[in-house]
Amino acid sequence: MLRxxxxxxxxxxxxxxxxxxxxxxxxWRPSDAVVATAxxxxxxTLVVTDPGVLELVGSDVTISATVxxxxxxxxxxxxxxxxxxxxxIDHSTRVHGLSDWTTLDATADVPEIPKPAEGQQPAKPGTGxxxxxxxxxxxxxxxxxxxxxxxxxxxxRWSLIAxxxxxxxxxxxxxxxxxxxxxxxxLWPGVGAGVVLVAAGVLVLVLRRKGRAAPAQxxxxxxxxxxxxxxxxxxxxxxxxxxxxxxxATPAAAEPSADAAESDATEPDATEPRPSTAALPTxxxxxxxxxxxxxxxxxxxxxxxxxxxxxxxxxxxxxDVAAQAQPPAAAPRSPMPMRWAxxxxxxxxxxxxxxxxxxxxxxxxxxxxxxxxxTATGAIRMTRREMRxxxxxxxxxxxxxxxxxxxxxxxxxxxVRPGQPPAPDPDDPPTRASRxxxxxxxxxxxxDAAQNDRNDAEGGAR
Amino acid sequence: xxxxxxxxxxxxxxxxxxxxxxxxxxxxxxSSQPPSPQPDPASSGPVLSVDQNSTVxxxxxxxxxxxxxxxxxxxxxxxxxxxxxxxxxxQVSVAKIRxxxxxVTVLPSEYQQxxxxxxxxxxxxxFAITVTxxxxxxxxxLALVQSSPRAPYKLWGWVQLRPGVTMPAFAxxxxxxELLAADDKSLLVxxxxxxxxxxxxxxxxxxxxxxxxxxxxxxxxxxxxxxxxRETQTAALTGPNVGGTYTFTVTPTPNTPIQAVRTxxxxxxxxxxxxxxxxxxxVAGAVLAPSTKTAQALLQGQNPTNKLxxxxxxxxxxxxxxxxxxxxxxxxxxxxxxxxxxxx
Numbered sequence: 001m002l003r004x005x006x007x008x009x010x011x012x013x014x015x016x017x018x019x020x021x022x023x024x025x026x027x028w029r030p031s032d033a034v035v036a037t038a039x040x041x042x043x044x045t046l047v048v049t050d051p052g053v054l055e056l057v058g059s060d061v062t063i064s065a066t067v068x069x070x071x072x073x074x075x076x077x078x079x080x081x082x083x084x085x086x087x088x089i090d091h092s093t094r095v096h097g098l099s100d101w102t103t104l105d106a107t108a109d110v111p112e113i114p115k116p117a118e119g120q121q122p123a124k125p126g127t128g129x130x131x132x133x134x135x136x137x138x139x140x141x142x143x144x145x146x147x148x149x150x151x152x153x154x155x156x157r158w159s160l161i162a163x164x165x166x167x168x169x170x171x172x173x174x175x176x177x178x179x180x181x182x183x184x185x186x187l188w189p190g191v192g193a194g195v196v197l198v199a200a201g202v203l204v205l206v207l208r209r210k211g212r213a214a215p216a217q218x219x220x221x222x223x224x225x226x227x228x229x230x231x232x233x234x235x236x237x238x239x240x241x242x243x244x245x246x247x248x249a250t251p252a253a254a255e256p257s258a259d260a261a262e263s264d265a266t267e268p269d270a271t272e273p274r275p276s277t278a279a280l281p282t283x284x285x286x287x288x289x290x291x292x293x294x295x296x297x298x299x300x301x302x303x304x305x306x307x308x309x310x311x312x313x314x315x316x317x318x319x320d321v322a323a324q325a326q327p328p329a330a331a332p333r334s335p336m337p338m339r340w341a342x343x344x345x346x347x348x349x350x351x352x353x354x355x356x357x358x359x360x361x362x363x364x365x366x367x368x369x370x371x372x373x374x375t376a377t378g379a380i381r382m383t384r385r386e387m388r389x390x391x392x393x394x395x396x397x398x399x400x401x402x403x404x405x406x407x408x409x410x411x412x413x414x415x416v417r418p419g420q421p422p423a424p425d426p427d428d429p430p431t432r433a434s435r436x437x438x439x440x441x442x443x444x445x446x447x448d449a450a451q452n453d454r455n456d457a458e459g460g461a462r
Numbered sequence: 463x464x465x466x467x468x469x470x471x472x473x474x475x476x477x478x479x480x481x482x483x484x485x486x487x488x489x490x491x492x493s494s495q496p497p498s499p500q501p502d503p504a505s506s507g508p509v510l511s512v513d514q515n516s517t518v519x520x521x522x523x524x525x526x527x528x529x530x531x532x533x534x535x536x537x538x539x540x541x542x543x544x545x546x547x548x549x550x551x552x553q554v555s556v557a558k559i560r561x562x563x564x565x566v567t568v569l570p571s572e573y574q575q576x577x578x579x580x581x582x583x584x585x586x587x588x589f590a591i592t593v594t595x596x597x598x599x600x601x602x603x604l605a606l607v608q609s610s611p612r613a614p615y616k617l618w619g620w621v622q623l624r625p626g627v628t629m630p631a632f633a634x635x636x637x638x639x640e641l642l643a644a645d646d647k648s649l650l651v652x653x654x655x656x657x658x659x660x661x662x663x664x665x666x667x668x669x670x671x672x673x674x675x676x677x678x679x680x681x682x683x684x685x686x687x688x689x690x691x692r693e694t695q696t697a698a699l700t701g702p703n704v705g706g707t708y709t710f711t712v713t714p715t716p717n718t719p720i721q722a723v724r725t726x727x728x729x730x731x732x733x734x735x736x737x738x739x740x741x742x743x744x745v746a747g748a749v750l751a752p753s754t755k756t757a758q759a760l761l762q763g764q765n766p767t768n769k770l771x772x773x774x775x776x777x778x779x780x781x782x783x784x785x786x787x788x789x790x791x792x793x794x795x796x797x798x799x800x801x802x803x804x805x806x
Binding site: 050051052053056057079080081082085086088096097098099100101129131133134135136138155156157 | 496497498499500501502504505507509510511514517518521582583584608611612614615
């Protein structure tokens with residue numbers, strides 16, 4: 001019970017974490033710009049920033065100065081000593097930094113007036129002076145009403161001077177806009193942690209299931225349980241990530257076989273390699289069957305009488321391939337019930353009766369071989385098998401249709417046919433050599449085999 | 463056994479979960495304190511970048527060209543001041559009278575070297591050395607001055623460098639050179655004194671008390687020029703039938719600053735303006751006609767008499783070695799332009 005609770009909590013936390021990570025990069029994503037404004041203070045017509053203010057948030061700043069009534073305004077950036085020298089004894093609004101993220105910290109600055117030389121009038125601060133056009137500025141802009149200036153930080157101490165120009169001018173309102181580098185720093189950590197937590201939660205639930213399944217195994221004595229479990233764990237592990245892909249894989253795997261089945265139906269001539277390959281839940285099944293078809297066609301073209309030797313040579317091979325294909329064929333289908341079980345929807349009566357048999361029957365018909373004479377002589381037994389496989393493939397194809405998908409969705413297990421235990425063909429138990437030979441042939445790895453095939457096809461004249 | 467391990471593992475997991483939740487909360491509370499300004503440390507550098515200085519020079523050249531083209535000396539004040547303004551104004555006025563800009567000094571607009579100051583106060587002076595042009599213009603050393611923070615840089619003066627001169631080395635314009643006060647003590651002779659001594663040297667020739675500090679007169683093209691002029695004129699005016707006099711007096715221009723900038727070897731380049739007055743007289747009844755086209759233009763409409771006074775606005779650039787050096791003060795360049803003439 002605790003485990004179940006823990007697993008559920010972990011999954012929920014994982015989802016929350018991933019959600020937070022995503023939210024941090026979307027709804028909670030901070031604004032792309034910092035916009036800070038300074039209202040003029042005091043009676044000066046100048047606004048001056050301290051060195052370092054322009055690059056306070058980022059090296060790229062857009063400076064905007066606005067004066068009321070379409071007055072003239074000038075923006076200029078220069079070395080701090082130059083700006084201070086230019087301002088001289090004029091009153092100004094001094095910007096020292098950010099008081100918060102939207103307000104610039106500004107104070108009124110009233111410089112001391114230096115003592116005049118003997119017999120001279122003391123200097124008087126002026127207003128409305130225009131800094132535009134001075135050789136010292138490295139960037140400047142003038143205009144009426146509102147003026148904008150972009151500034152990219154460079155080495156050195158830089159100050160900004162914003163001036164309301166002319167008689168009766170007022171100091172401009174200064175706005176600094178920095179584009180902010182918004183990194184989605186929390187996105188992937190959040191999502192990653194979420195995934196890990198969900199995986200951990202699922203693992204906890206699965207382990208719990210396994211722990212419970214183990215004692216149940218004895219009474220049931222199925223023999224299928226351990227098998228099912230062995231498959232189960234890895235599937236459940238991968239299932240968290242592969243949830244979406246698995247259902248898709250099932251029809252994909254089945255389609256080639258359906259294809260092969262069709263081709264078989266239309267071309268009964270093509271002999272036994274196909275039934276076996278039809279059972280292969282891989283794409284190569286299609287390829288193999290095509291090749292077989294082509295070769296068969298060649299053989300047909302060469303000699304009207306179908307060759308007996310070739311099928312015979314291939315016969316055990318084909319059967320073996322089918323046998324080998326059995327576990328993989330079962331794998332893609334079985335996860336569905338497992339997964340649902342893993343999520344705890346059907347906690348108690350685990351549908352242990354391994355779903356494997358249900359999908360496995362394809363190769364079995366190899367064992368029972370009711371004779372039914374096909375077109376090619378000497379291939380009677382094989383043709384029976386083929387017919388049987390064909391039927392199975394057809395059924396498999398049906399399963400992959402809407403019913404198959406529904407089953408995948410609901411996770412309910414259809415009525416299990418009273419299938420025989422999966423047994424290899426008792427007639428010709430596969431040898432290791434023949435198995436590997438079949439594998440090489442099926443995947444086209446063995447040039448000799450291909451050669452043999454051709455020889456056989458040619459030797460059909462014998 | 464299973465339970466204990468699970469419990470322990472669960473504890474660890476709950477810890478991790480807690481940490482994650484805390485991190486998420488920190489994430490959502492991202493409204494941190496705004497940063498405070500962290501300006502680069504104050505460092506000495508040139509007052510202008512080379513690009514800015516180029517802009518200044520371009521602007522000055524535009525004013526020079528326009529004034530010469532329009533033959534309007536009043537246009538010059540926006541970008542010229544000091545001795546340069548005096549000389550140029552006179553030159554443009556003479557050109558206007560003569561209706562020809564032939565005698566206006568050509569100041570090439572390409573530069574071989576830029577010397578920028580590091581000053582944080584005003585006035586500030588930068589220098590530029592022009593290239594030799596294909597019209598055989600000698601190289602010229604220009605001085606540009608910004609007298610106050612709100613003033614533009616203005617052409618303050620220029621000299622033509624003496625042919626084949628080896629200029630002292632200066633700091634790179636990206637680093638900037640130190641400007642020196644007129645009474646700087648780190649030099650063999652302070653800038654103010656060296657200008658006065660050189661003026662005396664020009665006035666009194668080899669009899670000056672300061673000869674020892676300077677290179678020999680024969681090596682100094684300006685002193686050689688003045689000396690030969692003096693000898694020629696004196697010979698002509700003090701001849702048996704003329705009975706005249708000739709004096710040539712040079713004084714530092716009053717109320718004009720002296721520009722001094724540190725060279726790489728610890729010495730200085732000093733640039734100063736000098737007023738030279740050439741007074742000539744002959745016996746009564748004799749006529750002293752102005753000999754140069756400039757003087758003729760300046761005296762246009764006046765009848766020559768037996769007295770003539772020519773005024774020159776001269777500029778000199780001197781290399782002053784550092785204190786304790788056994789080198790001599792050396793002339794780097796000069797400019798000798800008549801800017802006034804007076805009958806009587």
